Amino acid sequence: MTVTPGTPALHSLTFRLSYADTDPAGILYYGAWFPWMERMQSEWFYLNGLRQDQLLERHGFWSVTCHTECDYLVPVGLFDEIRIELRLGRVGGGSFDMVHQMVRTEDEVVVARALITLVTVSSDGSATPIPDVLREHLDRWAGASAAS
Incomplete structure (x- = not known):
């Protein structure tokens, strides 16, 4: 789950950690990254005309998370400002991978990296090849990354 240096992010989101993101010691609770990553992915798909609440109705498929992993590299805490960067992986x-990199903005230190693997499924919930409408977006995103 490496991010190739210089590969531009497809999308980024900056926020400040709040009390709800931390444990009683004021350090980021390990599970707090996952809702932020889901928010990032949902927004990116939405901004690209692929509303997740309409995929099945409009295109006959939806995506399901089938694997996650996260490497916690540096502790972060209450009120740290974080930028999450989204990139396309494999x-x-x-299926396809969305790679997330979390950066503390104060010093540009990468504090965590994560990968979420999504699989496309049909209306009956069975795995299906990536539909053309999604494949076109993935190819365009991959092309933008390769061009940099």
């Missing part, structure tokens, strides 16, 4: 026949 794209297969029926």
